[in-house]
Amino acid sequence: MENSLGVGHRVIVPFGRRKSYTGIVSALTPLEPIGYEVKEIAMRIDDRPIVRHPQLKFWNWVADYYLCTPGEVYKAAVPAGLKIESETFISPVPGFEEDENYRLSTRELALLEGLLATGEKRVSLDSLARKTGITTVGPVVNSLLARNAVMVSENLVERYHARKETYVRLSAARGDSDALHAAFDAVKKGSKQESALLALIELSGFMRQGLAELNEVTRTALMERSGATSTVIAAMAKKGIVEVYTRKVSRFSYFGVSGGGLPKLTDIQGAALDKVHKSWLEKDITLLHGVTSSGKTELYIHLIDYVMRHGRQALYLVPEIALTTQLTSRLQMVFGDKVLIYHSRFSDNERVEIWNRLLDDPSPCVVIGARSSVFLPFGSLGLVIVDEEHESAYKQQDPAPRYNARDAAVVLASMHGAKTLLGSATPSVETYWKAVNGRYGLVELLERYEGGQLPEMRLVDMTLARKKGEVKGIFSDELREEVSGALGRGMQSILFLNRRGYAPVARCKMCGFVPKCDHCDVSLTYHRRIDKLLCHYCGSPYAVPDVCPACKEPGIEVLGYGTERIEEEVDSCFPGVAIARLDLDTTRNKDSYENIIDDFSR
Structure with missing residues (x-):
């Protein structure tokens, strides 16, 4: 086993008496451990390592810098389809009879009856928990094991299945x-x-x-x-x-038209591109400060082409999954099937295929994806682009590792000897400070493409407008007029609101009681489509109470506006107009973004 193992190999390791888990070999040593008993590795899974050396080095840095364990980084980095774990199955003991001196408890009876009711020879723990409604089945199973009422078996389960x-x-x-x-x-x-x-x-x-x-x-x-x-x-x-x-066969099929050629740059864009290359002669990290619609994406495409022509790979990070949809078609027009997309909306099997392609195919490519893309097994990374580097969406809040993908990408690039380009129209304070003080290179693109003008912005004081009676519902009269005018000219309108659901707060109008999540202690958001109160932290659903739990009066009302309610309001204000809503509730699968954006663009 020792001669066949290498750093990065997946192995099955025993854990306790019954459990088995997937492990990654992080180092080899000729010295035998002293002072404790070492268990044998059960088996090696793959013929070749699934993790490269730079990845392990990067994972260890993430664990050390963001104060978590390497195992937590591994769990976040590796697709679930590559994590083989043992699954526990429960079987009833034939002919079991209850002891008259020790009766089964209510939970034990419920679990045993649920097991027998399935009619199956064995049932997984998770399935049994769902069928019986008992969330913590472990202690109940242990007590039934002690009574010889059930038997336990373990099976190794691999989630990835090739198409x-x-x-x-x-x-x-x-x-x-x-x-x-x-x-x-x-x-x-x-x-x-x-x-x-x-x-x-x-x-x-x-x-x-x-x-x-x-x-x-x-x-x-x-x-x-x-x-x-x-x-x-x-x-x-x-x-x-x-x-x-x-x-x-691959789960990804490219049917687009490639070979469209590189986008033609204006004189200003060409000058900015030259400045980026000159900046990289002295600094490995450069900030591209370009105003909205100045053509930063065209510069990114030229830089990606430059790196790929030199036989290396590029990582193009975007803060939101929706942005990958808009950028993918533009990149595919130039690079064809060399464009790989990676984000959490893909299934486990699809993410494993991208992972394996990067492992097995060292040819130049560009990966466009959200923050989790930094953990992919790059073999020869030459360029990292972090678009909209100021966005808070690059920060993973929960669970661990709680990392900032922008900063992690900078470190990843340095480990590969790659260059980093941070792009933004409104750079973060710390990035801009580093750029103007010489720690980063700085290239500015302060004119819009082909001399376009920045849009006019007007602020409406809603408090004053309400006093004047110029607000109906959530919309001011001025907003209604502008949207009506745009529709009359055959144009489109976009309304932004950073609140999903129907109403952000439910409250008792009699006593002021606000329902909160039992687990997170935050107020619940009402979703009309499912007629539930949802916690936007943990996702727990709650029924809307008919009477207030505090004062026992039927006074629960919903307050405020979310995107679901805005959609309803727009429909009533502008009847017959096509409306599309883009939020987390309408984009549950990987194709939803593309379908909604394509419908809007048409």
Whole structure:
């Protein structure tokens, strides 16, 4: 085992008498530990390490700087699909009879009855907890174990499953007309097989000239084109007409148009690009202070191209998942399938595939993603771009590690010998101070693209407007007029509000009682769609009380406005107008952002 192990390998390690967990080998030593007993590693999982040396060095820095354990960093960094853990299963003991001298408790009876009610030979602990409603099943299971009422077993569970696709190809070699005629003779009595054979020839390009190899066709595509079933294709394979086989395929398919070329820069942008390169001759970190719509993204694309042409990788960090949607298509127009996207909206399997691609394919690429992207296994990182570096969304609040991805990305870049570019129209105070005092390079882009003007801003004093009767609901008369004018000109409007849900506060109008979360002690937000009060910290749902728990009066009312209520208000103010709401509640899967933004752009 020692000779086959290396730093970064995944291993299964025993923990306690029954549990097993995934571990990462962080170091090897020829010295045997003294003073305590060492357990043997149960098994090595992979043929090659899944973590690189710079990653481990970076993880240790994160753990040390942000005061957490390396295990907490590992848990946050590695996709769940790569964490093999043991899962506990409970089985009833056949013929168990309750002892007359010691009756089972109510919880023990409920757990045992729930286990028997499933009708299954064994049930996982998590599943049993959901079925019985007992949240802490561990102590109850232990007491039933002592009574020999149940048995416990452990199974190793791997969450990642590679995506597989079944392909079909002709057995006949290209140019073998005799074999092709024989194939048609074999299916002439079966119209469905003949239709499938014709569709396969068309889809695979078998009769086209100039193809070096016969193209394979997915079984799904062949079935859709010909109307054949899998049974029909299996019968053709049995006759030797086609070959049917299965192999792993990527979950990511790029269908865009690449090769659009680099965006053309204006003279001002070109000068700024030269200044960035000159700044990097003296400083590894540069602040690009560019006003809104000055064309910072075009500069980023040119810098990414420069790094990739030198055979290295680039990391493009954005603070919000929604921004990856807008930027991905722009980058794919230039870099095609060399653009990788990584964020928490992807499934575990999808994140594992990105992880494995970076491990197995050292070719130049650009990764665009949110803060968790800093933990990916980069092999040759040459550039780190932190867009909107001032954003608080780069800070992980809970759970540990509670890190700032902007600062972590700067350290990551230094460990790889890469350059860092921090971009912002409103830099954070500490970044701007470092730039003007010479610790960072500073490049300014203070004109909008093609001389565009900054928008006019007007502040409305809502307190004064309410006194004058110029507010209806949440909107001032001035806002209503501006939106109506824009709609009348066939234009669009965007309303921003940093409150999700229907109303941020529920309160008793009789005694002033405000329902709070039992776990977090913060006021609950009302969501009308699900008719629940939600805690925006831990996500716990609560029913809306019919009467006040404090004064027992039916006086619970909701106060304030969230995005859900704004949507309702806009619909009543401007009937018949298309409305799209973009918040956490409407973007639960990775495609939601793209769909909403695309609908709006059209």
